[in-house]
Amino acid sequence: MKSSPLRTSVIGSYPFPGWLEFAATHLDQFGPDDLAEVQRDAVVCAVNDQLESGLDVITDGEQTRLDFNLSFYGYVKGIDLEPNPPRRFGPPAHDQRGKHAIIGDLVAPRGLGVVEEYKRLVDVAAKSSATLKASVPGPYTLSGRLLPGDRYKDRWAICEALLRLVQKELIDLVDAGCQEICVDEPSMSCYAHKEDPKRFVDIFNRTVEPVVGKTRLCTHFCFGNYKARAVGPRQLAPMFPAFFDLTVNEAHVEMASREFAELDVIAEMSRHYDVAVGIVDVKSYYIETATDIASRVKRCLQYAPADKLVFAPDCGLSQTARWAAKKKLKSMCEGIAIVKKELGI
16 A cells, blocks of 8 residues: 555546536436446546556546535435525535435445446456546535434534445445545535534544555545635645544645645655645646646655655546546646656656
8 A cells, every 4th residue: 555656646536528418417318228338438438538648546537426425415315315506596606506404314225336436447447557546525525415403413413424324335445455545525624724623533534444454545635626616715724733643545635726835734744644736726727738747746845755745636627628637637647757757766
């Protein structure tokens, strides 16, 4: 589970092909075998794009999820799946996604579906030498669109109920042979400025406890990216020093869209775990050049050693057009290759 120096990775999501977007709005016209074919073909596209860019670590692009997080509600019983968005018109923002009522105990008798995603990825990428990574939203993030009520009095209670469901999925992923898992908790970093970050650390560490040492564990600090919009103050300071105590092998920080503000924090982070630096801006359609990337990598090397650094986009790529995502990943890998060659890595 040791990282290779200056390795290249992604967070999880990848843009849908246009035909998948179309299919998702016409599901009633497909039979079950048709849908299985559509899903596999979409993963083939995502995998091929990532491999062509030269990435060391790839995912299935979350091609079978309509949302990195909300799609999981379809696996959890006890949720009213018909939300009522409080606002339907105007500029895009998080309040255009409705919240769900809880109508029963939160259970997931079929699991959360990530094991099936991982097995599909293994099937598609069987001949690849890249590391295959699965991504699972953590319980706090997963609780974000669920409404407290009689059964669960607040978000913390909902989170505790979901914790065991996420934990079981992590155990099943390890049993399926998954060697790298991102436990995605962007809500923790979005709300660290107003909630107790130590409480977040406790929730996270209890979630991953059964699989520690059995897979490479990653997480992602994010400020929100729905429709390329942030939802939290874009500052790392509120997360630390508490987040130094997360039980992970790798933690990712959004840097490129913030002009590498607070970059010095990666020095201390690298003493606790590997640091994955967001080095391309998924919110911008400026296509970074390989020279841009090489310069940014060298800035990071002023604070952390090569064997503790990983590089990735700022966030998942699902909110970025596919043509741009492909170019950004290619530039990212080419720029890092320049530095590796200079360093003799």
